[in-house]
Amino acid sequence: MTTKVRSEKEAHVIEVRQLKMRYGTVDVLKDVNFSVRRGEVLALLGPNGAGKTTTIEILEGFRISSGGEAFVLGISPKEADESWRAQLGIVMQSWRDHPKWKVHELLDHLGRYYEPYSTATRFRPMDAGELIEKVGLQEQANQKISSLSGGQRRRLDVAIGLIGNPEVLFLDEPTTGFDPQARRDFHEVIRRLSKLEDTTILLTTHDLHEAEKLSDRILILADGRIVANGSAEQLAEQVAGTSEVRWMVNNERFQREVPDAPLFVQQLFEEHGAAVTDLEVRKASLEDVYIKMVQQIKNNGRLDNKLANFEGETE
Numbered sequence: 001m002t003t004k005v006r007s008e009k010e011a012h013v014i015e016v017r018q019l020k021m022r023y024g025t026v027d028v029l030k031d032v033n034f035s036v037r038r039g040e041v042l043a044l045l046g047p048n049g050a051g052k053t054t055t056i057e058i059l060e061g062f063r064i065s066s067g068g069e070a071f072v073l074g075i076s077p078k079e080a081d082e083s084w085r086a087q088l089g090i091v092m093q094s095w096r097d098h099p100k101w102k103v104h105e106l107l108d109h110l111g112r113y114y115e116p117y118s119t120a121t122r123f124r125p126m127d128a129g130e131l132i133e134k135v136g137l138q139e140q141a142n143q144k145i146s147s148l149s150g151g152q153r154r155r156l157d158v159a160i161g162l163i164g165n166p167e168v169l170f171l172d173e174p175t176t177g178f179d180p181q182a183r184r185d186f187h188e189v190i191r192r193l194s195k196l197e198d199t200t201i202l203l204t205t206h207d208l209h210e211a212e213k214l215s216d217r218i219l220i221l222a223d224g225r226i227v228a229n230g231s232a233e234q235l236a237e238q239v240a241g242t243s244e245v246r247w248m249v250n251n252e253r254f255q256r257e258v259p260d261a262p263l264f265v266q267q268l269f270e271e272h273g274a275a276v277t278d279l280e281v282r283k284a285s286l287e288d289v290y291i292k293m294v295q296q297i298k299n300n301g302r303l304d305n306k307l308a309n310f311e312g313e314t315e
């Protein structure tokens, strides 16, 4: 069998073209298109059942698509070999268990698999002790995995994904069960990886704040297609157009959606002067954008013209 290889120089680190996935009679992925540049952090958002895990697992080589093409590091996952696999880091939603292993012991053991794939520019594996510190498991390093809490277990999952110092890291809902400190530490690890190690990262999350904070670009998957593709600010601008203004006059509360907030506020003060209190101006957040888009797809099967500008690949 000839392996489908594309020059990495000409291609993106991840390239997905007209990807389709049918389970029985249901088309979960209808026509998914996107690409990811080296070092980019991309967040894939979408409602439950949209096909995020399916997309990621096709890219990891765990599922075979029903149609279309996908390339990771220039290679089609369904035809890839061990040396390709060794360049990936994978954090799945539920990882297989190793209850009797101790944390440090397991990472050390898994790390050995990556040793033959070490290169002059990318040393493999990462040091297990350093990694344990990075994910904040120092106190549990010599504990059995069966004794870890849910959040600690998830931190270990992330460490398992990172031990091979991957070129591309796939994270499927990585911070589920993290406490706020663990979440913040994890974000720090991801930022460091993408900046210092040039790791390309594709993550799924239901935490819009996390997507906004972590990613360079956001994709929204709905109805089997990528319906939005841009930075959090770009998406918000596209939807925004309006800002929400709240204020009080003589103890009465008011609220209005306006296209030009500064002008509106100026007029408000011209009319009411110092009687205006508790003034708040709020631009559309990523959450507003997300809810609006997903609702439109659900109701009409498509986005209205204004939102649809982001449909498909926009690079």
Ligand SMILES: Nc1ncnc2c1ncn2[C@@H]1O[C@H](COP(=O)(O)OP(=O)(O)OP(=O)(O)O)[C@@H](O)[C@H]1O
Pocket (backbone or CB within 6 Å): 023, 024, 028, 046, 047, 048, 049, 050, 051, 052, 053, 054, 055
């Ligand atoms: N092996 C399978 N056989 C049949 N249907 C499947 C299979 N795997 C997934 N599905 C269905 O495909 C759809 C997409 O599932 P997937 O897990 O990819 O969605 P998701 O976006 O990751 O969802 P969530 O946010 O809930 O994790 C769902 O309706 C799911 O029930």
